[in-house]
Amino acid sequence: MSKKKMRNPLQKRVPKELIGEWRKYLVIFLLLAITIGFVSGMYVANNSMLSAIDESVTKYELEYGHFELNRKADADLLAKLESGEKADVWAYATDEARKEADKEIEKKSEEQAEEQAKALLQAAGVPVSDAGLAEMKQKVMDSQEFKDAVEKGRKEAYEEIDKKLAEEKEKQENKKSEEQKKAEENFFAVPVKLYENFYKDVEEDHDLDGKKDGKVRVYKTTDKINHSCYLEGEAPKNDAEIAIDRMHADNNSIKVGDTIRVQGKDMKVTGLIAMVNYSTLYEKNTDSM
Numbered sequence: 163m164s165k166k167k168m169r170n171p172l173q174k175r176v177p178k179e180l181i182g183e184w185r186k187y188l189v190i191f192l193l194l195a196i197t198i199g200f201v202s203g204m205y206v207a208n209n210s211m212l213s214a215i216d217e218s219v220t221k222y223e224l225e226y227g228h229f230e231l232n233r234k235a236d237a238d239l240l241a242k243l244e245s246g247e248k249a250d251v252w253a254y255a256t257d258e259a260r261k262e263a264d265k266e267i268e269k270k271s272e273e274q275a276e277e278q279a280k281a282l283l284q285a286a287g288v289p290v291s292d293a294g295l296a297e298m299k300q301k302v303m304d305s306q307e308f309k310d311a312v313e314k315g316r317k318e319a320y321e322e323i324d325k326k327l328a329e330e331k332e333k334q335e336n337k338k339s340e341e342q343k344k345a346e347e348n349f350f351a352v353p354v355k356l357y358e359n360f361y362k363d364v365e366e367d368h369d370l371d372g373k374k375d376g377k378v379r380v381y382k383t384t385d386k387i388n389h390s391c392y393l394e395g396e397a398p399k400n401d402a403e404i405a406i407d408r409m410h411a412d413n414n415s416i417k418v419g420d421t422i423r424v425q426g427k428d429m430k431v432t433g434l435i436a437m438v439n440y441s442t443l444y445e446k447n448t449d450s451m
Contacts, residue, residue, distance in 0.1 A: 222389040222438040228359060246351040252331055256323065263319040271312045275302045357387050363445070364425035368414045375414070379445070380404075380424065381437070388439040394418055395433030405433035409443060 180187060218224065235243070242249075279298035283290050302308055338346075359381070366378045381388075383397065390397075393408050395418040404424065406416065411434050416422060420431050 218391070218438050222391060223387045224438045225357075225359070225387050226354075240356055244354055244356055246353040248349050248351070252327060256327055259323045259327065260320060263323060264316070267312065267316050267319060270315075271303070271308075275299050275308065278302045278308075357384070359384065359388065367423040368416055370421065370423055370428075377445070378406075378410070378424065379440070381440075388437065390435040390437050393434050393436060395431070398432050402427075402429055403432045404429040405435045406431055407440075407443060408434040408436055 276295070276299050279295055279302050280290060282302070283294060283298055288294060361379050361381045363377055363379050365374045366376055367373060368375050383390075390405065392405070395405065398404055404422070406422075411417070411431070416431060418431055418434060421428050422431060423429070
């Protein structure tokens with residue numbers, strides 16, 4: 163006698179469960195579908211933004227990095243920087259310290275020469291006048307004895323500078339880790355190309371009411387690096403026109419064709435742009451959003 167095969171009890175239970183609790187399962191399905199939709203949308207948007215950023219690097223010639231100097235660099239300094247050769251920091255420090263010492267020596271030598279000139283005139287019984295004092299002062303400064311004294315003082319000042327810098331250099335060398343020393347030993351020159359990218363932080367009055375509405379950073383138009391993407395309008399054609407960041411325009415209800423006042427000068431807005439090197443509108447990285 164053959165045994166009767168037992169049927170799976172879930173074959174009846176699952177359909178009954180779905181029919182009886184269809185509302186609950188519908189809510190679960192919708193919750194999953196909405197969550198998956200949101201997450202998928204975030205991934206799509208994120209990947210789109212990353213692709214746009216990567217493309218803008220080459221399309222708009224984004225700089226690889228920048229630095230600021232206290233004063234405009236001359237051709238010689240630019241050539242040295244572009245060579246990529248390792249800078250001799252201590253030689254630079256020595257030159258700067260000696261320049262300062264030279265200024266101080268020249269100042270003191272002028273004072274000492276004038277004192278000696280007065281003393282010589284008084285000893286000779288000659289009235290001290292401006293013309294007479296200037297002539298005697300020049301004679302004192304032209305004398306070999308005075309020149310030798312100045313050069314002796316200069317030599318002593320240089321020796322003191324060299325001694326102090328040598329001590330400081332030794333301290334800095336002792337602080338270096340083995341990794342730093344190894345990196346310096348394996349250094350090789352990497353030539354770079356430098357471009358000027360000047361800017362100025364100025365006051366803005368975007369509604370022309372005579373009151374300062376904020377501080378803005380103004381860049382000079384460049385055709386070599388950091389190109390701007392024009393979202394609306396066109397590039398400025400003269401000094402009385404300006405293109406501004408689109409987000410700044412939206413936040414302050416500024417449109418193409420409007421006039422704003424920048425550092426006291428009225429300028430017509432000709433275009434709304436996005437700058438590849440200035441995607442966030444705060445002055446420093448440490449500023450609060």
